[in-house]
Amino acid sequence: MKSRLKELRAREGYNQTQLAKLAKVSRQTISLIEREEYMPSLLIAVRIARIFNESVENVFQFEEEEL
Amino acid sequence: MKSIVQFLISGVAGFFVVYGLMNFSEVNVAGEITVISIIAISFILITMSVFRFQQIKALNTQNVTGDEEDEVEDRKYKLFADYSLSSNSSFYLSILALSLSLIITEQLSMTIVSIILLVFSFFLLHYMGKIIQYMYPDRKPNYAKSILDVADDGEKHVILDGLYKSQSILNISLIAAITLATVYSMNNGESQTFSIILMAVILLVVNSKYLLVIRNK
Numbered sequence: 001m002k003s004r005l006k007e008l009r010a011r012e013g014y015n016q017t018q019l020a021k022l023a024k025v026s027r028q029t030i031s032l033i034e035r036e037e038y039m040p041s042l043l044i045a046v047r048i049a050r051i052f053n054e055s056v057e058n059v060f061q062f063e064e065e066e067l
Numbered sequence: 068m069k070s071i072v073q074f075l076i077s078g079v080a081g082f083f084v085v086y087g088l089m090n091f092s093e094v095n096v097a098g099e100i101t102v103i104s105i106i107a108i109s110f111i112l113i114t115m116s117v118f119r120f121q122q123i124k125a126l127n128t129q130n131v132t133g134d135e136e137d138e139v140e141d142r143k144y145k146l147f148a149d150y151s152l153s154s155n156s157s158f159y160l161s162i163l164a165l166s167l168s169l170i171i172t173e174q175l176s177m178t179i180v181s182i183i184l185l186v187f188s189f190f191l192l193h194y195m196g197k198i199i200q201y202m203y204p205d206r207k208p209n210y211a212k213s214i215l216d217v218a219d220d221g222e223k224h225v226i227l228d229g230l231y232k233s234q235s236i237l238n239i240s241l242i243a244a245i246t247l248a249t250v251y252s253m254n255n256g257e258s259q260t261f262s263i264i265l266m267a268v269i270l271l272v273v274n275s276k277y278l279l280v281i282r283n284k
Contacts, residue, residue, distance in 0.1 A: 015133050026219050
């Protein structure tokens with residue numbers, strides 16, 4: 001899974017700490033998702049997508065083989 | 068895997084050093100050196116914990132924004148992890164120092180110092196909850212819930228990874244300890260039967276607990 005979190009954060013001018021507060025998770029969770037070391041739960045994925053006004057598929061992208 | 072191998076090599080090396088000291092010198096002298104060394108290490112670790120706490124407090128007063136804020140948060144997280152490691156290690160080393168001072172040295176001064184260190188390190192461990200509040204003022208303390216209950220998904224992922232690795236080390240090191248205790252008993256004539264049985268029971272209880280939790284889900 002590829003995540004566009006870093007790119008979208010830069011677009012909106014959020015740091016990890018601010019995004020974490022908005023998504024009601026820890027900064028560590030945001031950092032793990034960005035480093036692609038952890039796949040977020042559906043709830044967190046939807047929350048993050050809403051913050052950026054994007055669809056979940058647009059924020060978290062899967063390779064065809066993964067699906 | 069590399070750290071497990073390093074841990075085992077250090078453990079085996081430590082065993083042979085103490086084994087040598089016990090065999091080739093006066094037992095009391097070797098015992099006193101061992102207890103004093105453990106007390107010294109425990110004291111250093113307690114000092115490190117206090118120092119880390121001061122650093123966390125200092126970082127908390129900084130007013131930063133942007134990427135710098137993330138760097139400060141990351142630094143605080145690592146300092147807290149160092150604090151936990153130091154205070155945990157000092158607690159267990161103080162227990163070891165206390166036990167050895169009672170069994171080997173039988174010196175009241177060493178026993179008293181060990182007890183003081185044990186109380187200090189216990190206080191530091193207990194104080195961890197307060198530090199979490201310093202670090203995450205938004206989180207309301209809930210002493211009825213475990214760390215796993217209050218952690219979010221990402222933190223749980225990290226905790227699970229850590230617990231899995233620590234469980235593997237626990238199994239390997241207890242099996243190694245049973246082997247070494249058996250070798251020691253056979254060579255030295257001093258039976259370690261009681262500790263061997265205890266270690267085997269701990270292995271049995273810990274692994275059965277894990278497997279039963281999984282089975283019943």
